[in-house]
Amino acid sequence: MSSLTVQHLTKSFGSTPVLAGIDLTVPSRSLTALLGPSGCGKTTLLRLIAGFEEPDAGTVSLGGAVVSGGGRTVPARRRGIGFVPQEGGLFPHLTVAGNVSFGLPRQERRDRERVRELLALVGLDAALADRHPHQLSGGQQQRVALARALAPRPSLVLLDEPFSSLDAALREETRREVVEALRATGATAVLVTHDQAEALSMADQVAVLRGGRLVQLADPQTLYRRPRDLDTAAFVGDAVVLDADVRGGQAHCALGTVPVAEGCPDGPARVLLRPEQLRLGPPSAGAVLAVVHSVDFYGHDARVVLDLAAGLRVAARLDGADLPAGGQQVAVSVAGPALAFPGADAALGEAVRSP
Amino acid sequence: MLATLVAALALLPLGYIVGYTLDIGWSGARELVFRARVADLLWNTVRLAVGTVVCSVVLGVGAAWLVERSSVPARRLWHVLLVAPLAVPAFVNSYVWISLLPWLDTYAGALLVVTLSYFPFVYLPVAAAFRGLDPALEETARGLGLGHGAVFRRVQLPQLRVAVLGGSLLVALHVLAEFGALQMLRFPTFTTAIYDQYRSTFNGPGATMLAGVLVLLSLLLLVGELGMRGRAGFARTGAGAARRSRPVALRGLTVPALLALTALVGLALVVPLAGVTWWLVRDTGGALDLANLASTTGTTLALAAVAALGTTALALPTGWLAVRARTRVSTMLERSTYLGSSVPGIVVALALVTISIRATPWLYQTTPVLLAAYAILFLPRAIVNVRSAAEQTPRLYDDVAASLGSSGLDRLRRVTVPLLAPGLGAGAALVFLAVVTELTATLLLAPTGTATLATAFWSASSALEYSAAAPYALVMVLLSAPVTVLLSRDARRGLTP
Numbered sequence: 001m002s003s004l005t006v007q008h009l010t011k012s013f014g015s016t017p018v019l020a021g022i023d024l025t026v027p028s029r030s031l032t033a034l035l036g037p038s039g040c041g042k043t044t045l046l047r048l049i050a051g052f053e054e055p056d057a058g059t060v061s062l063g064g065a066v067v068s069g070g071g072r073t074v075p076a077r078r079r080g081i082g083f084v085p086q087e088g089g090l091f092p093h094l095t096v097a098g099n100v101s102f103g104l105p106r107q108e109r110r111d112r113e114r115v116r117e118l119l120a121l122v123g124l125d126a127a128l129a130d131r132h133p134h135q136l137s138g139g140q141q142q143r144v145a146l147a148r149a150l151a152p153r154p155s156l157v158l159l160d161e162p163f164s165s166l167d168a169a170l171r172e173e174t175r176r177e178v179v180e181a182l183r184a185t186g187a188t189a190v191l192v193t194h195d196q197a198e199a200l201s202m203a204d205q206v207a208v209l210r211g212g213r214l215v216q217l218a219d220p221q222t223l224y225r226r227p228r229d230l231d232t233a234a235f236v237g238d239a240v241v242l243d244a245d246v247r248g249g250q251a252h253c254a255l256g257t258v259p260v261a262e263g264c265p266d267g268p269a270r271v272l273l274r275p276e277q278l279r280l281g282p283p284s285a286g287a288v289l290a291v292v293h294s295v296d297f298y299g300h301d302a303r304v305v306l307d308l309a310a311g312l313r314v315a316a317r318l319d320g321a322d323l324p325a326g327g328q329q330v331a332v333s334v335a336g337p338a339l340a341f342p343g344a345d346a347a348l349g350e351a352v353r354s355p
Numbered sequence: 356m357l358a359t360l361v362a363a364l365a366l367l368p369l370g371y372i373v374g375y376t377l378d379i380g381w382s383g384a385r386e387l388v389f390r391a392r393v394a395d396l397l398w399n400t401v402r403l404a405v406g407t408v409v410c411s412v413v414l415g416v417g418a419a420w421l422v423e424r425s426s427v428p429a430r431r432l433w434h435v436l437l438v439a440p441l442a443v444p445a446f447v448n449s450y451v452w453i454s455l456l457p458w459l460d461t462y463a464g465a466l467l468v469v470t471l472s473y474f475p476f477v478y479l480p481v482a483a484a485f486r487g488l489d490p491a492l493e494e495t496a497r498g499l500g501l502g503h504g505a506v507f508r509r510v511q512l513p514q515l516r517v518a519v520l521g522g523s524l525l526v527a528l529h530v531l532a533e534f535g536a537l538q539m540l541r542f543p544t545f546t547t548a549i550y551d552q553y554r555s556t557f558n559g560p561g562a563t564m565l566a567g568v569l570v571l572l573s574l575l576l577l578v579g580e581l582g583m584r585g586r587a588g589f590a591r592t593g594a595g596a597a598r599r600s601r602p603v604a605l606r607g608l609t610v611p612a613l614l615a616l617t618a619l620v621g622l623a624l625v626v627p628l629a630g631v632t633w634w635l636v637r638d639t640g641g642a643l644d645l646a647n648l649a650s651t652t653g654t655t656l657a658l659a660a661v662a663a664l665g666t667t668a669l670a671l672p673t674g675w676l677a678v679r680a681r682t683r684v685s686t687m688l689e690r691s692t693y694l695g696s697s698v699p700g701i702v703v704a705l706a707l708v709t710i711s712i713r714a715t716p717w718l719y720q721t722t723p724v725l726l727a728a729y730a731i732l733f734l735p736r737a738i739v740n741v742r743s744a745a746e747q748t749p750r751l752y753d754d755v756a757a758s759l760g761s762s763g764l765d766r767l768r769r770v771t772v773p774l775l776a777p778g779l780g781a782g783a784a785l786v787f788l789a790v791v792t793e794l795t796a797t798l799l800l801a802p803t804g805t806a807t808l809a810t811a812f813w814s815a816s817s818a819l820e821y822s823a824a825a826p827y828a829l830v831m832v833l834l835s836a837p838v839t840v841l842l843s844r845d846a847r848r849g850l851t852p
Contacts, residue, residue: 052754076757083758089751093773102769103759152760 003028004049004156004188009058009069011044018044020212021058026156026205031182031189033199036209037235042192045209046158049190050083051076062155082149082157082187087165088141090133096144097129103152118147121184123177138166139174146178150185157182159191163198175202196236200224208232224274230341233272238303240273240314244340251338254310256288260340271338275303278316280330287331290314292324306332357672362688364669365695365731368706372567379560387564392548396565400544400572403465403537404530410470411526412519414619415477423485426602427612433620434482435839438475440623442835444792444809445472446535447828448623451630453539454821465542471623472536473529477522484518485511524580531573532699534795535813545569546701546795553705553799563709566702573697631832634825647811648826655807658722659790662729663783667737669730670782674741679750689742692734703728704799720802728796733789737782744778784837791834808834 004026011019018041026032034042047053049060051068059069062081067074090099100118101109108114116126122143133141142162149157162178163171179202182189193199199206200220208215208223216228227233230241244253246269251260253271255278260271283289290306293313302323304316316332324330376384387393421427422434440448449468452459459467488511496510534546545565552562605612673692676685707728711719718724748771756766794809801810812827 047754050754050758052757076754077760077762079758080760081758083755085751085755089755091752091755091770091774092747102756103761148755148759 003063004190005059005061006045006049007059007061009045009048009060010056011041011048011053012056018212019048019055022209022212022214024207024214024217026188026190028188029186030204031179031191031202033203033206034190034192034209035196035199035206035236036194038194040209041212042194042209043160046160046190046192049156050081050158051079080152080155082152082154084142084145084149084157084159084162086161087138088133088145088162090136090141090145090148092133094132095129096131096133096136099133099144100129100147100151102148114151118151119144121150122147122181137170139170142166142174143177143181146181150181150187153185155188157187157189159189161192161194164193164195171198200236206236208235210235226339227272230270230272233339238275238315238317240275240278242271242273242312242314244269244271244338246340246342251340253338254288254308254312255314255332255334258334258338260338264340265342267342269340269342271340273334273338275315275317277335277338278306278314278318279333279335280304280316280318280324281333283329283331287333290330290332292326292328292330294326295323297323306330308332358676358685358688361669361673361734362691362695364727365692365734367695367710368698368703368731369570369695371706371710372563372570372702375560375563376567379564383560384564384567387561388568393565393568396543396545396548397568399462399542400531400569402462403469403542403544404527406462406466407469407473407530408523408526410466411474411477412523414470414474415522416481416515416519418474418478418616418619419482419485421612421616423482424603425612426604427609427616433616436620436624437478437616439620439836439839440472440627441475442839443472443624443627443832444535444794444828444835445469445529445533446539446794446809446813447631447831448472448627449536449539450812450816450821450824450828451627451634454634454816455626455630460541462542465537465540467622468536468540469530469533473526474623476525476529477519480518480522481515484515488514520580520583524576527576528573528697531569531576532701532795534699534701535809539816545572546699549701549705550795550798553708562705566699566705570698570702573699574694577694577697628832631825631828634821635829637822644823648830651806651808651811651827652830654805655791655809658725658729658807659787662726662733662790663787665726666730666733666786667741667779667783670734670737670741671779673734674738675745677738677742678745689738692738695731695734698731700728700732700793700795701799703731704796707796708799720800722802722805725797725800725802728800729786729790729793732793732796733786736785736789740778740782740785741775742778744775747778748774788835788837792831 004024006022006024009019009022009024010017022041022045024032024045034045036042044053048055048068051074054073055069057069059066061067062079066072067079090096091102094102096119097112097115100115101111104111104114112129115129119126119128124140124143124147128136128140128144133144136144145162146157146159159178163174166174175198191199191202200223203220205217205219206223207217210231215232216223218226223232224236227236230239233239234241242253242255244251244258245267246252246260246264247266249260249264251258251269251271255273258271258273260269281287288308290308293305293307295305296303297320300320302318302320304318304324306314306316308314379387418433418437422430422437427433445468448471452464452468456464458464492510492514493506496506501509532546533544534550537544538547538550545568549562549565549569552565556562673685673689677689707724708719711724752770752774753766756770761769791807792809793807794813797807797810798813801807806814808827808831812824812831815821815824815827
């Protein structure tokens with residue numbers, strides 16, 4: 001299994017630029033998620049890697065060999081890249097066995113044992129082999145599509161929003177099966193998604209795309225805790241963003257004084273907190289006071305919307321055991337450090353590392 | 356490139372008429388067109404078309420409502436029985452009626468026979484539209500305080516408009532093009548007049564100018580339907596399947612409803628079948644010539660098979676282009692084939708006779724010209740099917756197969772052709788069955804000595820040998836029966852058991 005390297009990849013459709021110089025490295029045997037809102041170019045990037053489209057400039061290399069750009073193009077069918085499209089894309093005229101064995105050499109296509117192994121790999125019963133695609137559930141179709149892509153032992157597997165058409169419960173289960181199958185085969189995989197929870201929970205590294213550019217490439221924890229800018233921060237999870245004045249490593253903001261990373265220059269900044277960093281307590285003298293506006297109860301946790309004295313509204317995530325009622329006055333404190341972005345309007349500013 | 360040639364072929368008859376008119380000039384055309392005889396024909400043709408459309412809409416919408424929306428018993432059976440009259444060619448229907456009731460050679464008789472033959476063209480799309488109506492809309496309307504009548508008028512009818520218009524257009528085009536049934540009823544319209552002119556003066560300017568007026572009527576209809584249909588589309592908004600609607604209980608009206616459906620099916624289906632059978636058994640003495648029947652059937656099947664293959668092959672590039680390379684040009688090419696085939700069969704035949712005599716005398720009265728006529732007339736049936744098959748074969752399957760290491764040729768063999776096959780098959784079957792019962796163009800274009808079921812039936816019944824004609828009619832009905840199954844099957848899926 002080889003690694004994938006993408007360098008300076010550029011693509012326009014007509015006069016509309018879609019990708020503006022993407023650089024990306026996917027290590028062998030890892031799962032990388034391409035995360036971005038719709039229209040950010042993530043599916044186009046996937047199609048360029050697969051070889052369904054030609055880039056305007058830049059190169060795609062697989063295991064050190066250039067397959068696209070630099071004057072040579074390897075056609076899709078010779079790249080050895082497995083592709084799992086949205087909604088599976090199973091051939092409707094073939095059975096499950098026919099689909100799974102489609103990419104195998106002719107003499108292996110009739111090998112029932114091989115089909116059984118491949119179905120077992122994605123957690124499906126061999127009894128499904130003679131069904132037709134329309135007789136399968138959405139999750140089963142996705143897994144058959146993965147088995148089909150894995151059958152010829154590709155060096156790389158591309159998954160294009162494979163779970164977006166599944167309902168929530170099925171999505172979890174299918175995700176788990178897919179990750180297990182990918183790990184079991186040691187495949188290198190690239191997954192396109194617009195679902196941040198999916199990207200954070202499944203991937204070894206996440207590439208955030210916006211407006212045809214790669215904004216940040218990091219492992220999920222780094223991405224969540226140290227996003228490069230506030231847009232990315234808000235995209236990968238709920239964010240509490242406040243104006244602050246930074247002096248000597250302390251941010252003074254509407255939630256009181258919060259420590260920030262060393263090296264942040266003194267002056268105006270915007271600070272990022274995550275809702276789970278906010279803590280509520282009984283009102284006391286000297287504390288930051290707030291009034292509970294509303295409570296969204298989810299069972300395992302709850303989202304509490306607070307009106308601060310300064311006229312600001314922020315959200316806190318609390319565990320579901322002990323919740324305030326609407327209209328109640330509470331004291332708000334902050335656990336852990338904030339991430340500060342220097343400058344009064346720091347939406348696109350450089351993040352400063354917090355400890 | 357190929358698609359352009361196909362479009363050119365389809366537009367050939369139209370071009371011929373236009374070219375001829377330009378040739379004889381305005382005064383020549385005026386002299387031939389503005390005559391009392393033409394006015395008579397126009398009056399006959401228009402009142403027959405209007406009458407048939409009105410009757411078909413009443414019968415078609417009424418029957419569709421009963422079958423799809425009411426509690427009438429045995430709805431599946433009624434559905435098949437209401438589509439089944441399409442299996443009886445109009446000229447066979449006409450032969451039965453006139454042979455049993457010779458006084459039917461009037462406007463009323465023509466109206467009766469043509470309506471009974473063509474009302475399923477309204478019934479089918481309207482039934483499908485009723486089934487597509489989201490019951491939630493009606494419930495919402497009721498919730499807003501509308502009564503049953505108001506719901507039908509303000510909610511259902513606007514949504515049925517496209518289906519009713521489409522069906523009416525089909526009926527009207529068929530009435531304009533109908534020749535056999537009307538000739539047999541001795542009800543003169545443009546088609547019968549063109550035929551008589553052709554018989555007496557071969558291809559005089561008179562026939563061509565009559566054809567020109569007829570074509571103009573057809574085009575007016577097409578344009579009018581487009582204009583009335585408007586731009587609004589009625590698609591269900593929102594995801595998920597629509598719920599089944601609850602049928603309206605007929606209660607005391609069940610028996611009258613059943614009687615009405617029985618009468619309709621009786622007149623449209625039972626009478627022609629019984630009539631053919633009656634003539635068949637009445638005089639078996641020497642009339643039944645099995646050898647002749649077998650050879651005629653063989654000729655018909657062979658012609659139909661070749662025409663089906665050829666027409667489907669011609670439809671392939673156009674239908675494929677219309678979906679895969681959707682440009683203004685490809686859409687125009689597709690539309691032009693529809694335009695070409697809205698020209699009545701008698702005009703197509705007339706044009707091909709004249710063109711082949713003038714340009715390619717060695718082709719006149721040969722099978723290739725006949726096959727060309729079939730292709731022009733029935734291309735849309737094949738194209739519609741190729742198109743819908745191509746729409747169900749997105750590029751995605753090609754991409755996936757390529758990523759699995761499959762080469763271009765391999766993809767064609769293992770993915771594209773298997774996916775298109777059902778659509779190609781359905782298209783070919785429809786063309787095949789249309790050719791089996793085609794009368795007008797075959798009468799004019801068939802090589803001397805070549806008899807199909809339709810022309811053999813025609814010559815026997817024209818000579819008033821009703822018993823001799825019966826076996827040919829029966830074989831045609833039997834061969835057309837599958838088309839009924841094909842047409843009703845899609846629709847039946849939607850019916851509640």
